[in-house]
Amino acid sequence: MSDTIIELEGLKLSLPSAAGLVNILRGIDLKVARGGTAGLVGPSGSGKSTLLMVLAGLERPSEGRVKVAGEDLTRLGEDGLARFRRDHIGIVFQSFHLVPTMTALENVAVPLEFAGRPDAFARAETELRAVGLGHRLSHYPGQLSGGEQQRVALARAVIGDPEILLADEPTGNLDQTTGEGIIELMFALHERKGTTLVLITHDEKLAARCGQVIRLRDGLVEQAEAGAA
Template structure:
């Protein structure tokens, strides 16, 4: 295993950190039989960086994403996300802090089956109190190539189209941080490549920080930076081989 570089080694001094973690820990299970999932993560992610979290199943990458998005509370350590102290917040406060700061794209799409594509994208923005949610949803779906599918329901869309809706939903409110957890896992190779190209392109246009959780080395190498996890720790931290800005 390559020794990890310092947490700031691949961070530009001209960029503010979108994420700053110090000795981040997550322990699950009962008090008499604790299971350490994250075992002291130090990580700085500059604004605008495209970062891949790489590692085998059980390495802790999805758990790290859950903590960084506020879906899971860390057991210990420090965590700053988009200017908010996530380590100091309870579950309700974390849910509020996520709003407007974080967009998430998941492997299983997670679209509401009784809502149209435009409703799936608009509803989270409406709940956040955005007045132009419906128009934004239509514009973002058009930007991802689904302007002709606004009224279609998930069951009427292909897997690739559903993931396009999920990307539109994550990006439409212009959050500074976007997380994608195995975004091509349920897609064939050709469609997966199209989705990755689309995700990178939309990220480049919005300037968001993008963190991709993957077990695919080829996808990881397209990112600016590759952080490999093993047994809940950072095993390697390096630049990607063929980073693509779009």
């Protein structure tokens, strides 16, 4: 098995706008080690979130090669990309994206229910207890604090034991103390499950905790360096 889980070559992505074609990613070459941690930093508009969407198979590149978890995403159709996400990827966004009419337990169980897993609810309870929400299983998102909702979202992202966890500013809607708690949970889950963690952040100290720090500017990798990990 390769020790590289993400490999990008000449990655470009352009999207139409009212002002014409916008070049968001302009030729990215990048490798991320299997089981490692990578912090993506850069100013707003540098392409960080778009890059994460490409890694998740939610955006198609205009040019280049995108190999993630052994799959060449440019060769997959929509059904193939959906299976790829189900089998390999967990995603945590700044906004929690929980279903308001479902309990915490139901929200977390959804991915395994769609996969036809009979143990969906048992696994969901295990993951919620792992993030400290064993006492909130039957609560709805509207009954939970922001930090609790993000922990539910994190439990949902990792319930399928993804090889890669992608996190896009996961503490952006949280206060500092609550956000720090979410980050500690993410690194603990990375350690416990051996998941590769790719994290977008504006926090330089947080990025430096990662084994690799990737700096984007104007749709290009300005610098890729080792972090403190």
